Amino acid sequence: MKKLIYLCIAIAITSCTKEVQIDIPGYEEQMVVDGIIETGQPAIVLLSSTANIYSPTNLEAYLNGFVSGATIVVSDGTINDTLVEICTDNLPPGTEEIAAAFFGIPVDQLVTLNLCGYFSTQIVGEVGKTYELSVDVNGESYTSVTSILEPTPLDSLFWKPEPPLENHGWSWAVLSDPPGLNDAYRWEVKRLNILPDGTQDPLFYKPFGPFFDDAFFDGLTFEFAYENPINFFDESINEDYRGYYEQGDTILVKLSKLGRAEFDFFEKKYNQMYTAGNPFATPTNIPTNIEGGALGVWAGFSPWSDTLICQP
Amino acid sequence: MNERWTFSTSFVYATGNTLTLPSSWYVQEQNLLFNYGARNSTRMAPYHRLDLSAVLYSKPFKLVTDVTGETIKVKKKFKSNWAFSIYNVYNRANPFFLFVDNDGDFLDGDFKLTVKQVSLFPIIPSVTWNFEL
Numbered sequence: 482m483k484k485l486i487y488l489c490i491a492i493a494i495t496s497c498t499k500e501v502q503i504d505i506p507g508y509e510e511q512m513v514v515d516g517i518i519e520t521g522q523p524a525i526v527l528l529s530s531t532a533n534i535y536s537p538t539n540l541e542a543y544l545n546g547f548v549s550g551a552t553i554v555v556s557d558g559t560i561n562d563t564l565v566e567i568c569t570d571n572l573p574p575g576t577e578e579i580a581a582a583f584f585g586i587p588v589d590q591l592v593t594l595n596l597c598g599y600f601s602t603q604i605v606g607e608v609g610k611t612y613e614l615s616v617d618v619n620g621e622s623y624t625s626v627t628s629i630l631e632p633t634p635l636d637s638l639f640w641k642p643e644p645p646l647e648n649h650g651w652s653w654a655v656l657s658d659p660p661g662l663n664d665a666y667r668w669e670v671k672r673l674n675i676l677p678d679g680t681q682d683p684l685f686y687k688p689f690g691p692f693f694d695d696a697f698f699d700g701l702t703f704e705f706a707y708e709n710p711i712n713f714f715d716e717s718i719n720e721d722y723r724g725y726y727e728q729g730d731t732i733l734v735k736l737s738k739l740g741r742a743e744f745d746f747f748e749k750k751y752n753q754m755y756t757a758g759n760p761f762a763t764p765t766n767i768p769t770n771i772e773g774g775a776l777g778v779w780a781g782f783s784p785w786s787d788t789l790i791c792q793p
Numbered sequence: 794m795n796e797r798w799t800f801s802t803s804f805v806y807a808t809g810n811t812l813t814l815p816s817s818w819y820v821q822e823q824n825l826l827f828n829y830g831a832r833n834s835t836r837m838a839p840y841h842r843l844d845l846s847a848v849l850y851s852k853p854f855k856l857v858t859d860v861t862g863e864t865i866k867v868k869k870k871f872k873s874n875w876a877f878s879i880y881n882v883y884n885r886a887n888p889f890f891l892f893v894d895n896d897g898d899f900l901d902g903d904f905k906l907t908v909k910q911v912s913l914f915p916i917i918p919s920v921t922w923n924f925e926l
Contacts, residue, residue, distance in 0.1 A: 497912040499886065503837070505908070507816040507830025515821045531817040531828055534893065538904045543820060584823060754824060760892035760911070764813040764829045776828065777821055 508533045512548070512623060514777040518612055519737070520629055520784060522579065524555045524601040526564060528618065531776065544595055551618035553599045557610050564599035576600075578683045588683065606781065608632065614779045625771045625779035630738045632785040633659060633666070636702065638734055640726060640791040649725035651706040652734065652789055660700035665744030666736055667692050667782065672711055673731040685735060686710040689755075692739075692747040730791040737782040742770040746778040796853070803844040809837035815893055818906065825904075827893070837888040837910075846878035873924040884916040 508531075516526035528548040536542060553564040567573065569591045572580055581588040584596060604612070606629050616623040636655040643650040658664055669685040676682060688710040708724040711732075715723060726732065739747075749767045756762035769776050814835045815827030851873045854866040881887075888910045897903035 497886065497915065498909050499912075500907045501838075501888075501891065501910045503814075503835060503891065503908055503910075505814050505816050505830060505835050507834050509817075511817075511819075511828070513819045513821065529820060531819040533817055534815055534827075534906065534908070538818070538825070538895075538906050540902050540904075546820070586823070750821065750824070750826060753826060757827075758892060758894055760890045764815070764832075766829050767826060776819060 502535070505534055512616075512618065512621065512775040512777075514614075514616055514623060514625070514771050514775050514779060516614055516625070516777070516779040517782065518555070518601075518604075518606045518627065518629065518780075519782045520606045520608055520632075522606050524562070524564065524604055524606070524612065524614075526553050526555075526599040526614070526616070526779075527596075528553070528599065528616065540594075547597050548618055549597055551599070551616055553617075554615045555601050555604055556613045556615070557604055557607075558613075560603050562601045562603040564601050566597055566599050568595050568597040570595050581683050582685055606783075608783050612779075612781060616775070621773065623771050623773035623775040627743060627770070627779050627781035628740055629781040629783045630740060632738050632783040633657075633664065633736070634785045635734075635736055635787065638787050638789050640728075640789060641793060642728070643725065646722070646725065648728040649722050650728075650791070651708055651724075652726060652732070652791075653704060653706045654734070654736075655702065655704050656736075657702040658695045658698055658700055662695060662699050663741045664699070665692065665694040665739050665741065667739060667747070668707055669735045669737070670707075670710065671733040671735070673733055673788065682711075688713075690751065692744060692751060694741075694744055694748070726791045728791050728793070732789050732791075733786055734789055735784045735786045737784040739780055739782050742768075743778055743780040746770060746780070797850050799848040799850070801846050804841070805844075806839065806841040809839050809888065811836050812891060814891060814908065825895070825906075835891070837891060840887045842881040842885055842887065843883060844878065844880050845882055846876065848874050848876045850874045871924065871926055873922065876919075876921040876923065878919050878921075880917040880919070881914060882916065886910070886912040886915070889913045 511531045513529045513531060518524040528551050529546040530548060532546060555562050569580055577588045581591050584591060608629050608631055611626060611628045614625045636657050638654050640652055641650050668691045669687050671685045672682045688707045709726045712718050713724045745768050749765060753767060770779060771777055811833035812835055813829055813832050816830035817828045818825055853869060855869050856864050857867045858864050889912055891908060891910050894907050894909045896905050
């Protein structure tokens with residue numbers, strides 16, 4: 482009976498919905514800084530601007546939102562590296578995979594788009610170092626600081642079938658969190674299987690809730706699981722098996738450490754994404770660690786990786 | 794109007810409720826994110842509706858012939874009435890809440906953001922029969 486009532490309410494609400502054009506004040510164009518530096522990788526910064534809620538959201542609008550001609554400097558205390566602007570339709574050879582992994586877009590699609598970013602050529606991320614970012618564009622200056630922290634390795638990484646399934650299960654891990662609050666992590670996976678066309682998938686995928694901190698497990702050792710984000714929305718797979726790793730799957734698990742301010746950005750970002758479209762969700766702006774009035778984040782990640790072969 | 798018919802009408806008006814909607818969007822890591830304006834900076838359309846109703850009462854008396862053959866009026870013990878009403882006569886879609894909806898895929902070129910309004914009750918006619926003993 483309850484389900485029938487909820488269904489009737491849902492039908493009533495759906496049938497009484499219409500598009501409206503209402504005045505939403507408060508729009509001011511702001512710069513968005515999307516920067517990342519990871520151990521062993523160059524610094525990558527994308528610069529774009531916010532758009533009015535009613536402005537077009539097509540690909541052309543997205544590409545036109547990127548800002549060119551900025552002066553971006555990353556400093557590790559010794560070297561001041563002025564980042565070079567490179568566009569994806571003119572990538573230096575050998576950087577296609579890095580760019581594809583960063584943008585989350587397959588290489589063959591990426592090289593047809595004119596996505597422009599700024600890349601460091603002298604600085605590569607190192608554990609223990611602090612990196613200052615300085616962006617000068619359109620007469621405005623924005624700064625930020627991030628660090629690459631000491632990574633925390635997993636104690637163990639394993640797979641086991643999830644009853645009643647016999648050949649499908651999740652990835653499990655045991656983590657010993659260092660004592661002291663504010664340890665924050667990001668979980669990502671990459672498929673290592675060779676695809677039918679003989680290539681390998683260069684992208685990293687994030688599951689639901691990929692960012693977590695030690696607020697509830699500070700200094701403890703605990704076991705946790707993550708679903709398979711690679712096939713979660715794959716409609717070619719039987720829905721009973723979506724979100725599971727099949728026995729024999731091989732994946733690379735990357736657990737990255739990040740700082741408190743950076744975690745605050747990503748935690749609020751995913752909160753907003755998961756409640757998008759829910760009219761009863763709390764409208765919350767995503768905090769930023771960029772000074773000067775820009776949005777976005779300058780984040781340092783220190784990854785620890787291991788290969789998981791899904792066998793009992 | 795007379796001893797059998799009663800008519801009434803009601804008109805309600807209220808300025809629209811305020812809410813907080815995103816004023817802009819931006820992209821970070823290929824995810825579209827919102828930036829909200831000040832709290833309660835958006836006001837919905839005003840709420841107003843007109844209701845009409847009419848009640849038809851049963852005849853209060855019945856004619857009875859007494860022992861002398863005279864016809865007299867006797868008060869009925871069983872009383873009833875029919876109530877006819879129309880809620881929201883001009884079928885206004887009053888806003889209940891607003892939200893920002895998204896549809897399509899960015900890379901496919903058909904991604905669209907729209908502000909949508911949800912309304913609750915359209916025109917609702919009703920008929921009620923009441924009785925008392």
